[in-house]
Amino acid sequence: MLKIKELHASIEDKEILRGVNLELNAGEVHAIMGPNGSGKSTLASVLIGRDGYQVSGSVSYEGQDLLALSPEERAAAGVFLAFQHPVEIPGVGNMYFMRTALNSLRRQRGQEELDPVDFLALAQERMKLVEMDQSFMNRSVNEGFSGGEKKRNEILQMAILEPKLAILDETDSGLDIDALRIVANGVNALRSAGRSMLVITHHQRLLDYIVPDRVHVMTAGQIVRSGDKDLAVELEANGYTSVQQANAGRLAPVGVAR
Amino acid sequence: MSAPTIAPGISDEVRELANQEYKYGFVTDLDTDVAPRGLNEDIIRLISSKKNEPEWLLEWRLRAYRHWITLTPPTWQHVSYGPVDYQDIIYYAAPKPKKNLGSLDEVDPEVREMFDKLGISLGEQERLSGVAVDAIVDSVSVATTFKDKLAEVGVIFCSFSEAVQNHPDLVRQYLGSVVPYNDNFFASLNAAVFTDGSFCYIPKGVHCPMELSTYFRINAADTGQFERTLIIAEEGAYVSYLEGCTAPVRDTNQLHAAVVELVALDDAQIKYSTVQNWYPGDADGNGGVYNFVTKRGMASGKNSKISWTQVETGSAITWKYPGVVLKGDNSVGEFYSVALTARRQQADTGSKMVHIGKNTKSTIISKAISAGHGQNTYRGLVDMRHSAVGARNFTQCDSLLIGNDSGAHTLPYIVVKNKTGQVEHEASTSKIGEEQLLYCRQRGIPEEEAVSMIVNGFCREVFKMLPMEFAVEAQKLLTVSLEGSVG
Ligand SMILES: Nc1ncnc2c1ncn2[C@@H]1O[C@H](COP(=O)(O)OP(=O)(O)OP(=O)(O)O)[C@@H](O)[C@H]1O
Numbered sequence: 001m002l003k004i005k006e007l008h009a010s011i012e013d014k015e016i017l018r019g020v021n022l023e024l025n026a027g028e029v030h031a032i033m034g035p036n037g038s039g040k041s042t043l044a045s046v047l048i049g050r051d052g053y054q055v056s057g058s059v060s061y062e063g064q065d066l067l068a069l070s071p072e073e074r075a076a077a078g079v080f081l082a083f084q085h086p087v088e089i090p091g092v093g094n095m096y097f098m099r100t101a102l103n104s105l106r107r108q109r110g111q112e113e114l115d116p117v118d119f120l121a122l123a124q125e126r127m128k129l130v131e132m133d134q135s136f137m138n139r140s141v142n143e144g145f146s147g148g149e150k151k152r153n154e155i156l157q158m159a160i161l162e163p164k165l166a167i168l169d170e171t172d173s174g175l176d177i178d179a180l181r182i183v184a185n186g187v188n189a190l191r192s193a194g195r196s197m198l199v200i201t202h203h204q205r206l207l208d209y210i211v212p213d214r215v216h217v218m219t220a221g222q223i224v225r226s227g228d229k230d231l232a233v234e235l236e237a238n239g240y241t242s243v244q245q246a247n248a249g250r251l252a253p254v255g256v257a258r
Numbered sequence: 259m260s261a262p263t264i265a266p267g268i269s270d271e272v273r274e275l276a277n278q279e280y281k282y283g284f285v286t287d288l289d290t291d292v293a294p295r296g297l298n299e300d301i302i303r304l305i306s307s308k309k310n311e312p313e314w315l316l317e318w319r320l321r322a323y324r325h326w327i328t329l330t331p332p333t334w335q336h337v338s339y340g341p342v343d344y345q346d347i348i349y350y351a352a353p354k355p356k357k358n359l360g361s362l363d364e365v366d367p368e369v370r371e372m373f374d375k376l377g378i379s380l381g382e383q384e385r386l387s388g389v390a391v392d393a394i395v396d397s398v399s400v401a402t403t404f405k406d407k408l409a410e411v412g413v414i415f416c417s418f419s420e421a422v423q424n425h426p427d428l429v430r431q432y433l434g435s436v437v438p439y440n441d442n443f444f445a446s447l448n449a450a451v452f453t454d455g456s457f458c459y460i461p462k463g464v465h466c467p468m469e470l471s472t473y474f475r476i477n478a479a480d481t482g483q484f485e486r487t488l489i490i491a492e493e494g495a496y497v498s499y500l501e502g503c504t505a506p507v508r509d510t511n512q513l514h515a516a517v518v519e520l521v522a523l524d525d526a527q528i529k530y531s532t533v534q535n536w537y538p539g540d541a542d543g544n545g546g547v548y549n550f551v552t553k554r555g556m557a558s559g560k561n562s563k564i565s566w567t568q569v570e571t572g573s574a575i576t577w578k579y580p581g582v583v584l585k586g587d588n589s590v591g592e593f594y595s596v597a598l599t600a601r602r603q604q605a606d607t608g609s610k611m612v613h614i615g616k617n618t619k620s621t622i623i624s625k626a627i628s629a630g631h632g633q634n635t636y637r638g639l640v641d642m643r644h645s646a647v648g649a650r651n652f653t654q655c656d657s658l659l660i661g662n663d664s665g666a667h668t669l670p671y672i673v674v675k676n677k678t679g680q681v682e683h684e685a686s687t688s689k690i691g692e693e694q695l696l697y698c699r700q701r702g703i704p705e706e707e708a709v710s711m712i713v714n715g716f717c718r719e720v721f722k723m724l725p726m727e728f729a730v731e732a733q734k735l736l737t738v739s740l741e742g743s744v745g
């Protein structure tokens with residue numbers, strides 16, 4: 001479903017991704033861990049088509065060249081990112097925003113649009129999944145939402161938009177213990193044979209709830225180690241230094257990691 | 259910004275929208291009665307006699323003209339344009355009626371068709387959702403709908419010319435009482451040459467049963483449009499009034515110098531909404547309407563209230579400062595504005611609130627959007643006089659920039675001569691967020707639609723003040739005006 005080969009990305013003259021290779025099959029959940037500044041969010045940004053990077057390498061998504069598509073086309077193809085820092089859009093109602101998004105996707109896919117009544121029914125059902133109150137739908141997109149509420153709102157959008165490839169960038173950061181459980185349950189409910197997920201996180205705790213098929217460690221713009229869920233436990237105990245040392249031979253760090 | 263580009267992934271609908279040029283730019287071939295170019299006392303006498311005006315009105319016009327020739331055009335505004343040759347303008351143009359109008363059904367079919375094309379119905383049976391319309395082409399009013407129905411409750415709604423004939427005392431009492439003939443360069447010019455406009459009188463205690471609306475259309479070439487609107491709300495009366503405007507695409511500039519005067523007596527309320535969509539000129543700044551307008555309300559009675567809501571998306575240059583003189587104790591003045599400048603448009607606009615009475619209150623909410631090479635200046639005056647004990651003002655000016663070549667400027671002037679006066683001012687300027695755009699596009703919303711959504715969100719506080727249909731219209735207008743501004 002997703003094949004990333006030798007992906008490089010730089011901004012101005014700074015190389016951030018330095019040859020990422022990753023393969024994700026339909027229905028799989030992979031976790032990406034790694035120190036601050038190692039390029040995890042950059043990978044997500046490149047996958048959704050954020051402007052401003054010089055990119056080389058290839059990303060094939062369901063057989064298509066993902067890098068050739070505009071952000072909205074990628075969305076229509078089923079790519080979704082739960083942002084690490086969801087932005088506020090003053091004056092634009094959350095409900096209206098999500099309906100417009102869903103209908104844009106449906107339009108691009110040649111499906112009929114949902115009217116406000118049908119959409120409301122759908123939204124109400126999905127809101128239960130993340131235990132979100134209706135009042136959030138009447139507010140402006142993310143405006144004045146707490147950090148945790150913003151993250152929950154991201155997962156609600158994922159539940160409504162039903163992507164095929166969901167990238168969750170630190171969706172667990174800033175969540176209290178109960179919210180973490182709620183969000184994780186929501187995510188688990190959305191796991192299905194046709195939906196793959198890339199879960200970026202710093203906390204092994206999240207992976208106790210959302211049990212990944214694979215865990216990758218990214219340092220300095222490369223995936224330096226991959227393993228099963230136990231790798232996350234090992235990292236929790238020993239930190240990233242052990243991983244970096246293990247790979248010191250083949251990695252020449254250029255001071256990208258802070 | 260380079261040539262406007264449209265993201266490759268956008269939907270056909272948006273593409274169509276984006277390719278849509280100024281859609282009101284057609285010219286209707288009307289047989290028009292025009293005066294010779296230029297301005298002198300003879301032209302004024304001609305206009306006055308065409309309109310069969312009483313002597314006092316001609317005298318007033320001539321006084322205005324004699325004052326005007328001593329003036330020079332203002333230069334303090336933050337806009338630039340070549341000098342206007344006031345002798346090269348046609349000051350009177352009127353579509354020739356094919357016959358005398360006995361009823362609305364006899365409106366010239368070509369005129370009717372023109373308004374149909376604009377989406378304005380002059381047929382009462384088609385009931386424009388209960389909005390009474392006064393339609394003005396070039397210099398004269400061609401039709402006023404629902405007159406009889408309004409007359410039943412005592413509301414007078416007619417063209418200015420008719421008011422001069424049928425209600426001369428009211429006109430004489432209030433004309434120039436809010437914007438005197440010597441108020442400013444353009445107001446003097448208007449007083450000298452105004453040709454028509456709307457007149458509206460709401461008697462004591464009457465809540466006007468429908469929205470009143472004037473629709474302005476400049477059709478003839480090289481014609482100035484100088485209309486004058488006068489609205490009087492007697493004690494306890496209420497009226498909501500809408501104004502819409504368009505003009506054909508022409509490569510020369512057209513001058514529009516209107517005056518609007520509002521008078522609200524004790525406990526009266528006037529809500530005046532404008533959606534201004536004059537031709538803005540092309541992408542290189544050729545052509546377009548010069549919109550130099552003086553609008554002022556006199557909240558003369560206690561507890562009276564005057565609200566201006568404007569959505570300005572058209573015109574090459576906009577110069578207008580709708581204001582309220584808050585004379586009555588506890589009177590309220592409001593100004594809600596969305597001004598959009600795209601292409602090479604320039605706008606210098608804002609509000610003037612003059613607090614005279616006790617406990618007077620004013621609110622100014624201005625939303626300026628600049629795209630392309632558009633330049634947008636907010637200029638506002640809050641003036642609290644000695645007498646204005648307990649006066650309060652709240653001003654909020656927000657600017658949104660799209661692209662790298664647009665500009666926004668905020669020039670608030672505050673004069674407070676009263677220790678108890680309270681003035682609050684908030685201002686912000688932001689660039690349309692790359693982050694917001696990406697967020698919308700990541701969710702599948704095409705770029706152009708995302709921009710329009712973000713901009714409409716930015717303007718929401720103002721749009722919600724507009725009557726429902728106008729709000730919808732205003733949102734569409736913004737979307738169309740922003741087309742091609744991204745990329
Ligand atoms: N626009 C930019 N200009 C310059 N450097 C950038 C830019 N964007 C990202 N970087 C740098 O690229 C590196 C990778 O950033 P990225 O956000 O991908 O890290 P991350 O792995 O997601 O970190 P974290 O765990 O803290 O979220 C960082 O050193 C960051 O400072």
Ligand SMILES: [Mg+2]
Nearest residue numbers: 040041042084
């Ligand atoms: Mg990150």
